[in-house]
Amino acid sequence: MQSDQPKPEHRRAPEMQDRILELHAAAMREMSDPRDGMRPTPVAFLICCLLFTMWGGYYIGANAGDWTGDGLAEQANRAPAGPAAPQNPMVLGAEVYNACTQCHQADGKGLAGQFPPLAGSEFVTGDERRLAAILLNGINGDFHVNGQIYNSQMPAWKDVYNDEEIAAVATYIRASFGNKAGPVAKTIVEAVRKQVGAAGAWSEAGLAEFAAGK
Numbered sequence: 595m596q597s598d599q600p601k602p603e604h605r606r607a608p609e610m611q612d613r614i615l616e617l618h619a620a621a622m623r624e625m626s627d628p629r630d631g632m633r634p635t636p637v638a639f640l641i642c643c644l645l646f647t648m649w650g651g652y653y654i655g656a657n658a659g660d661w662t663g664d665g666l667a668e669q670a671n672r673a674p675a676g677p678a679a680p681q682n683p684m685v686l687g688a689e690v691y692n693a694c695t696q697c698h699q700a701d702g703k704g705l706a707g708q709f710p711p712l713a714g715s716e717f718v719t720g721d722e723r724r725l726a727a728i729l730l731n732g733i734n735g736d737f738h739v740n741g742q743i744y745n746s747q748m749p750a751w752k753d754v755y756n757d758e759e760i761a762a763v764a765t766y767i768r769a770s771f772g773n774k775a776g777p778v779a780k781t782i783v784e785a786v787r788k789q790v791g792a793a794g795a796w797s798e799a800g801l802a803e804f805a806a807g808k
């Protein structure tokens with residue numbers, strides 16, 4: 595019969611509903627409320643982050659080398675162990691030749707009427723001692739090169755460059771601009787400097803005498 599069926603909830607007796615509310619209230623009390631908003635970051639996680647950051651800093655410091663500008667320049671300039679290797683005279687000579695281009699020009703052809711050519715000049719490709727003497731002491735006054743007369747001044751380089759540098763630029767101009775003469779040894783410059791280094795600029799005649807008197 596109908597009275598055997600359990601009644602649907604909304605039709606239960608009011609005492610029964612009170613009982614249900616009571617039971618639920620107890621259950622709600624026992625369970626922790628869900629929290630709203632941020633939870634504090636766990637301390638263990640913070641310690642892990644700190645340790646990783648420190649390790650990263652250490653790793654970069656230990657493996658990066660020297661990243662300062664000075665440090666890089668120092669590394670680039672660090673000479674190989676042992677006695678300094680002699681520089682390639684053609685490389686050094688090309689460097690020194692920068693001091694000559696304003697007059698003799700980059701192509702060694704000089705400037706008509708003002709600066710004599712080094713290309714095809716007997717003074718460049720001929721006697722090595724004479725060439726060393728020109729470079730050390732310079733030239734003053736009338737000077738003939740390839741039938742042309744020049745009357746200007748060739749500066750002295752003895753106080754600017756050492757024997758190795760003068761030998762290098764001599765070697766360079768003898769093998770550039772179409773010239774094909776052999777290198778000039780540093781010992782030749784050294785000997786000429788000892789002999790005439792104290793003298794002033796050459797005259798054309800004085801240079802010819804020096805060259806003849808060897």
Ligand code: HEC
Nearest residue numbers: 693694697710711715717733734735737744745746747748
């Ligand atoms: C300020 C200009 C000037 C500079 C810089 C100069 N020279 Fe000269 N050089 C002359 C002049 C000018 C003569 C010709 C001498 C004269 O007129 O009295 C000459 C003559 C010469 C000669 C002999 C003549 C010839 O043409 O062969 C040589 C070699 C020479 N110079 C090499 C050099 C070299 C190498 C350098 C660089 C280290 C150099 N000169 C830098 C002006 C210069």
